[in-house]
Amino acid sequence: MPDLDTVVREISEEMAARADRGTVADYIPELAHVDPNRFGIAVVQADGRISAGGDSEVLFSIQSISKVFTLTLALGMIGDRLWRRVGREPSGNPFNSIVQLERERGVPRNPFINAGAIAVTDVILSGHEPREALGEILRFMQFLSKDPTVTIDEKVAASERRTGFRNSALAYYMKSFGVIENPVDYTLGVYFHHCAIAMNCRQLATAGQFLVHNGMNPATGFNVVSPERARRINAIMLTCGHYDGSGDFAYRVGLPGKSGVGGGIFAVAPGKASIAVWSPGLDAAGNSHLGRIALERLTQRMGWSVFGV
Ligand SMILES: NC(=O)CC[C@H](N)C(=O)O
Structure with a gap:
């Protein structure tokens, strides 16, 4: 070799x-x-x-790579019940696609497209304050990377919060089907912040x-x-x-x-x-x-x- x-x-x-x-x-x-x-x-x-x-x-900015780690955490919290909220089939669509969500009644295809990751974030958030849920995700990254200095780039998070209209659309749409349990703003806040981990x-x-x-x-x-x-x-x-x-x-x-x-x-x-x-x-x-x-x-x-x- x-x-x-x-x-x-x-x-x-x-x-x-x-x-x-x-x-x-x-x-x-x-x-x-x-x-x-x-x-x-x-x-x-x-x-x-x-x-x-x-x-x-x-x-x-690790952006969607954080979705691997939030999936890991959510599976640890609710196990296979997660698969009632999100599928596990490839989407064949862009990461921020809206059309598929309508056809599939608000249940995202998989945990790695944006809609799926927002639904997974909502699972992590349930029963916690947004700050606690985010702390949980960040500490998990620090533990796994053996580096307590890993942090969130607040500028990137704020930038996405200001302009993340499509993600808001996806989240509200899922909320209308009961797939999102928490206030949409809270779930999106946690989502934007874990995507902004540097x-x-x-x-x-x-x-x-x-x-x-x-x-x-x-x-x-x-x-x-x-x-x-x-x-x-x-x-x-x-x-x-x-x-x-x-x-x-x-x-x-x-x-x-x-x-x-x-x-x-x-x-x-x-x-x-x-x-x-x-x-x-x-x-x-x-x-x-x-x-x-x-x-x-x-x-x-x-x-x-x-x-x-
Ligand atoms: N593909 C990605 O990395 C997308 C993540 C980005 N935070 C978004 O929601 O649009």
Whole structure:
């Protein structure tokens, strides 16, 4: 097998030099300021060794990658009852699509499109104040990343709260079917804030390690989730993690992964490695353009695709 440090260095060099960088998301105004020339990668292998390159220490807005962790928390709270509130089929639609929600009577297709993640956030919020629910999510990220400095970028959260009209539409629509239990403003407030968590590639790859180790957190030796649940979260990432680009991501990269409009992608090579890449420019489906290409290179060279070498 090729040396991982060499592969990561070569990928970082190639990505830094490429001219095709995709388009930075600007529907959340605060995200539009991010430099499209950034590229970072961090890979935590099963034995804990870290290979990193480029801007792997620069913080970025994790956006929809937070949905993996809120799904994990919500499953921990209400278990399989969650699947009454949200489905687990790929959507084949953009991440903020409204049409599907009407056809399916307010029950979102999966926990990774915006509507689904808002419904999952509502589950975490029930029985708590918004501040407590958000604290729960943030502490979970700090614990998993072994870094108590992980925090929320308030400017990004405020920017999305000012302009998140589509998410409001989705939430009110779900509320009309009883899928949202709490006041819509509260649920959206928590949702916008967990999307605005700022992390770097190293912290994110560290946080995702439990999905590499059948649910076990290697720092403590204890399980964050059961092996069965870890396998299922990975399955949902594979089928739904890149919205209507999920099929192409499976075809090219072959790993469970979750993207965010901040340009991050978190990916899992089960039993082998936890990976985070970041490049702010997006493709047409809203997934990091160079992030995907970098992961394609990595899995090809390391033979890490879950579908074979
Ligand atoms: N794809 C994403 O990362 C979307 C998350 C973003 N906070 C939104 O709701 O639009």
